[in-house]
Amino acid sequence: MTANVEIETIEQTAVEEALAQPEVEAERPAAPIIVIEPSRGWVAVKLKELWEYRELLYFLTWRDIRVRYKQTALGAAWAIIQPFFSMVVFSIFFGRLAKIPSEGVPYPIFNYAGLLPWQFFANALSQSSNSLVGSANLIRKVYFPRLVIPISAVLSGVVDFGIAFLVLLGMMVYYRVWPTWGLLLLPAFLLLALITALGVGLWLSALNVHYRDIKYIVPFLVQFWMYATPVVYPSSLLGEPWRTIYGLNPMVGVVEGFRWALLGTNPPQGMIVVSAGVSLVVLISGLFYFRRMEKTFADEV
């Protein structure tokens, strides 16, 4: 070993590195080279690196799913119990007593079709917002793209969604509601729900590292957000153009899209475009905000 005597003429190599692109100099060997430098300001999202860590993403998602039900007595039945009993309660209070209109389909199935994506979103939000803090020991001891953590938290909810979806199929048979061709678009609406959940989850998880208040805010946020989303009522209560503006809440487009695809209720038309736009903005801004805060995670989590 020799002490590094030749001091390079470039003094502030650090400042140049604004975009976190590893620079490989020509005369260096072909071996993979990692350049470690302080990053400043906004940095690239590095989706390529994320792709290289896809197996870790898979294992973490798998761990979340496996662990979640391993010590519960009812196991995966919880994925059904939560939305099902919510549906029962809502049907009694909002369907029976308040007589909220349900666009021509029985209220229970109208409500359940909305609860499905909503529960997915709400669970993803609470799981992902706490994910970084919950993985503190990993973050402090091992390097990997931190994005893997909130993404796996969101993805692990997909299994619950799938289980709860089976109940919906049963209800559709029971109420003799037949899907329309819109059903083909269902995956697109699920994707939109994923994007929205991930976008908000990225923001909240990164914020939670600095401000532990987030932990207390999330349950409120989820509750208020549900009533701001047409889960227990149809968005057709609003006339145009308000219905389209309502789409600024991205979950409005998701929930209404789900109902339309499954039950053939009013199509989401303009609002789905607004919702998709908003949810993309949330996701992209979330990605950049997360990457920007990422360098502080190991020191502060």
Added chain:
Amino acid sequence: MSDIAIRVEHLSKRYRIGSAGRPRYETLYDKITGAGSHLLNKLRRPLPPQSEKIRSSHSEFIWALKDVSFEVRRGEVVGIIGRNGAGKSTLLKILSRITEPTEGRAEVYGRIGSLLEVGTGFHPELTGRENIYLNGAILGMKKAEIDRKFDEIVAFAEIEKFIDTPVKFYSSGMYVRLAFAVAAHLDPEILLVDEVLAVGDAAFQKKCLGKMGEVAGEGRTVLFVSHNMAAISNLCNSVMVLESGCLAFLGNTVQGVQFYATSILANLDNPAHVKQDVSINHLRVNGMTQLITIHQATGIEASCQVSIHAEMPHFQLYCLIQDEMGNNLVVLGKASRELGYTGAPVTMVIKVEMPPLWLKPGLYSLFWKLIGGGLYPGHRRFLSEAVSIHVFGDTDPATTHGILAPKSKWSVSSMSIHEVSSINAHHRAPKET
């Protein structure tokens, strides 16, 4: 050019006090009340680093690492030594990309693997098999790679029978063995190791050291942080001594260990920068603070000052003596209760007296270990610095293969010489002493 594995230039890392040792979480309330000063910080941020340098003199920040530059050649095994809070772990964390440097630059040529703790990401509810895959993936192994090494890992950990049992039912020994087995089968070109050898029993530590030696023998580059001077002397080609975040020494292992020992003496009254929940310092062995030289027949009297700053219901304190291979020769433990500890934060001076141990001449290290009430290995474990003990004596180390070499008296009580045709003609009759 191509024989460089790691090049570090002017690497510095600054921590805000409070976020280094014990993190102080900001709340939204803090943010609102401190909105003014926060705004100032935000405004300052985009300014060039010059202004940050001015701020750094402010007591709000500490430099865990300051302007460190060095190069490590491919295949070199470098020991990193220094007191607690000297920046050893920070250096490894930056090189393994866990945390970013504040200034400077490092280039790493090759796949890097870091073992800053064994068992990272183990989940108690999952079985041994599941944890091997999970932990492997976390350490950066591909699934195919784990599939290939799976049997080897299980055999190394000696847990074949329990592979499908959740690890929460494992004994702590099994747990650590499995964790290390996974880590040991990571095949990076550059390996960063931090104190892993401090966990586990003697047999396990020996296995770790053996594996380390193996890795080093394969021509891979290793950076090895340890307090165990004997292990450092044994494994490393060169040594780096860090002092308060600065590179104080770089070079030959023997000189480095010596340098470290002397520097500890000089800085004895300077407390380490990072305040930890538990600190063990003011080590003394027979009145000396480091590197003492004693005769085999000398008794050992070791003392230390233990300070506990956190709530800790109980702990176990050990005084250990290790040989150059890291074998625990002496492990003396006491429960906190027996030391009169009540659970409240405390500072106490503890002394252990031992009769002459008759260790064979050589280099040993004595250190203290405190284990707080915790669930898993590696949790709430605190190590002191080590005091090197050079033992000299009358026995010739070359002819003594055991651990102890007590003063012995040899005699021959009867001897009759056979005149038969013996091929080994030269029997040397030992003289009576």
